[in-house]
Amino acid sequence: MRDEQGNTLMQHGGIWLLELKKFKANRIETEDQRWLKFFREGEQLNDEALPDWMITQEMKQAMNTLSIFSEKEQHYYQYQGRQEYLRE
Numbered sequence: 001m002r003d004e005q006g007n008t009l010m011q012h013g014g015i016w017l018l019e020l021k022k023f024k025a026n027r028i029e030t031e032d033q034r035w036l037k038f039f040r041e042g043e044q045l046n047d048e049a050l051p052d053w054m055i056t057q058e059m060k061q062a063m064n065t066l067s068i069f070s071e072k073e074q075h076y077y078q079y080q081g082r083q084e085y086l087r088e
Helices: 031-044 057-087
Strands: none
């Protein structure tokens, strides 16, 4: 995709297909491995006590975003439960 001057608009963009079930790395050595491990294990992590491989600014931000989504999901289920109770 290019702008009016012919400059590329998406130098860093792309579409990636990740097979998370096949990813098994005990030692994180690259950023790609860090993100794969986060995608695979992020929901089980405790944001109060992150492992060493998560101690980067990007990973902290990703963990914060995951926490926000989780809270919204919990609130949604609480709301649904209240609505169901009121219908009975």
